[in-house]
Amino acid sequence: MSVPTRPRGPLAPSSQPAPTRRSVLGAAAALAALPLLARPAPAAEGPFTLTAAPAVARLRAGTGAPEVPVLAYNGRIPGPELRFRQGDTARIRFTNGLDAPTTVHWHGLRVPNAMDGVPHISHPPIQPGAGFDYEFALPDAGTFWYHPHADSARQLGRGLAGAFVVEEAEPPPVDRDLLWLLSDRRTGETGALKDDFGDPMDATHAGRLGALTTINGQVRESVAVRSGERLRLRLVNAANARIYALGFPGLAPLVIALDGQPVSPHAPEGGRLLLAPGQRADLILDIGGGPDARFPVTDSFPDRPAVPLTELVCAAGQPLRAAPPVGPVSLPANPLPSLDLASAVRQEVVLEGGMHGERAVDPMEQPGGPFWWLNGVAAMSHDVEPLLLARRGQTVVFSFVNRSEWWHPMHLHGFPFRVLSRGGLPVERVEWRDTELLPPHGRAEVAFVAAEAGAWMLHCHVLEHQETGMMAVLRVV
Ligand code: C2O
Ligand code: CU
Numbered sequence: 001m002s003v004p005t006r007p008r009g010p011l012a013p014s015s016q017p018a019p020t021r022r023s024v025l026g027a028a029a030a031l032a033a034l035p036l037l038a039r040p041a042p043a044a045e046g047p048f049t050l051t052a053a054p055a056v057a058r059l060r061a062g063t064g065a066p067e068v069p070v071l072a073y074n075g076r077i078p079g080p081e082l083r084f085r086q087g088d089t090a091r092i093r094f095t096n097g098l099d100a101p102t103t104v105h106w107h108g109l110r111v112p113n114a115m116d117g118v119p120h121i122s123h124p125p126i127q128p129g130a131g132f133d134y135e136f137a138l139p140d141a142g143t144f145w146y147h148p149h150a151d152s153a154r155q156l157g158r159g160l161a162g163a164f165v166v167e168e169a170e171p172p173p174v175d176r177d178l179l180w181l182l183s184d185r186r187t188g189e190t191g192a193l194k195d196d197f198g199d200p201m202d203a204t205h206a207g208r209l210g211a212l213t214t215i216n217g218q219v220r221e222s223v224a225v226r227s228g229e230r231l232r233l234r235l236v237n238a239a240n241a242r243i244y245a246l247g248f249p250g251l252a253p254l255v256i257a258l259d260g261q262p263v264s265p266h267a268p269e270g271g272r273l274l275l276a277p278g279q280r281a282d283l284i285l286d287i288g289g290g291p292d293a294r295f296p297v298t299d300s301f302p303d304r305p306a307v308p309l310t311e312l313v314c315a316a317g318q319p320l321r322a323a324p325p326v327g328p329v330s331l332p333a334n335p336l337p338s339l340d341l342a343s344a345v346r347q348e349v350v351l352e353g354g355m356h357g358e359r360a361v362d363p364m365e366q367p368g369g370p371f372w373w374l375n376g377v378a379a380m381s382h383d384v385e386p387l388l389l390a391r392r393g394q395t396v397v398f399s400f401v402n403r404s405e406w407w408h409p410m411h412l413h414g415f416p417f418r419v420l421s422r423g424g425l426p427v428e429r430v431e432w433r434d435t436e437l438l439p440p441h442g443r444a445e446v447a448f449v450a451a452e453a454g455a456w457m458l459h460c461h462v463l464e465h466q467e468t469g470m471m472a473v474l475r476v477v
Contacts, residue, residue, distance in 0.1 A: 046091040055096030079162025101125035113454025140334035142260025186210030200363035207241025207462035208263035210463040228320035245301035261432035262331035273471035276409035278435040278461035344395040369468035378469030386475035417448035
């Protein structure tokens with residue numbers, strides 16, 4: 001296939017401060033009134049080219065850090081941040097430069113079934129040296145991401161993942177729109193990624209965890225901010241298995257979107273933002289404090305003392321403005337189909353397996369699995385009997401019942417769902433998601449419109465659980 005080279009404008013990192021604000025620095029009277037700048041959305045271009053191939057990367061900043069072998073999109077981890085505008089059509093020419101088959105799944109985006117990147121279901125696996133042209137409309141604005149859906153634990157665990165941002169026609173004005181793609185890495189003594197993918201101990205427990213948390217591909221001791229600035233921070237959890245409980249001591253973040261879907265702005269419950277693999281959150285962060293102020297960003301999952309992941313460090317010099325900006329931060333709703341709960345089809349989805357508990361497994365006895373079941377079925381490939389058959393346009397309620405001792409972020413392809421209840425209690429606000437985190441022995445009810453025909457995956461986004469049984473298919477006819 002011919003791959004035209006295109007300017008990479010929309011793929012450039014979005015972390016540059018808007019330049020025009022410099023002209024107003026220094027005048028104390030002007031500071032309080034400093035206007036916020038809406039970031040102009042990029043014009044849609046394309047097709048964009050995306051190539052998965054072996055590469056090398058530094059997992060720590062600095063030239064002294066070792067370069068280690070990884071798998072990368074366009075030679076870097078994470079892959080390029082694909083940015084579009086709501087209503088655009090995305091055209092992405094993908095080439096497989098790996099030595100194994102792969103696919104690209106557009107996590108959270110409402111795409112036609114044939115573009116969903118599930119091997120054998122959407123299209124055959126893309127063989128080494130071959131390509132695939134993905135093309136789909138973008139009805140929803142929000143923070144999404146892309147990753148392989150073949151040999152996922154290994155391909156994601158080695159670096160294949162990137163963010164996919166669809167901008168609102170009129171985004172709420174902020175000084176900077178920052179995106180952090182979080183992953184954790186398990187490394188050996190040389191600093192290289194450990195090759196123990198598929199370890200049955202990981203798969204029967206919490207999945208593959210690594211000690212290094214990288215932000216946009218690297219461990220970062222600090223991130224530079226300006227005192228007084230308003231940030232939109234888009235968070236993506238691209239880890240194989242690690243769940244974060246993020247804290248921002250000293251700051252008062254407001255959650256404005258979850259899994260790409262707008263939510264009424266609110267402080268994270270209990271002061272911590274739970275972010276499981278597959279999930280995203282958009283925050284508004286007003287940076288208080290004076291010059292040289294520092295604000296750690298911490299993780300305390302599940303209930304341990306908070307450890308810093310990085311630190312926001314204010315630059316020396318004048319604050320950007322004296323008081324936090326005023327102005328709306330809420331996002332317009334996406335055009336999701338409306339639920340018809342009165343005539344909904346209800347389906348229980350029972351999660352079982354893993355070490356300990358009711359349907360406990362022994363990794364020593366059956367090291368290849370299966371280890372996990374959804375309604376009694378362990379899917380060891382994408383080719384599985386449907387868990388539910390639904391008519392197109394029908395509202396479906398999934399009632400998740402976790403009978404295991406482990407946490408599971410359950411992800412549904414194709415259709416964002418509204419969370420109706422958690423632990424038997426109705427949720428406080430209207431919350432649409434594509435990945436719902438179930439605590440050990442937890443329950444949740446979610447509802448969605450099965451709006452598109454085809455076979456759609458439902459699976460745990462702890463990739464080691466997914467690959468050892470925790471996957472099912474919803475068929476819409
Ligand atoms: Cu992010 Cu089926 O996956
Ligand atoms: Cu799981």
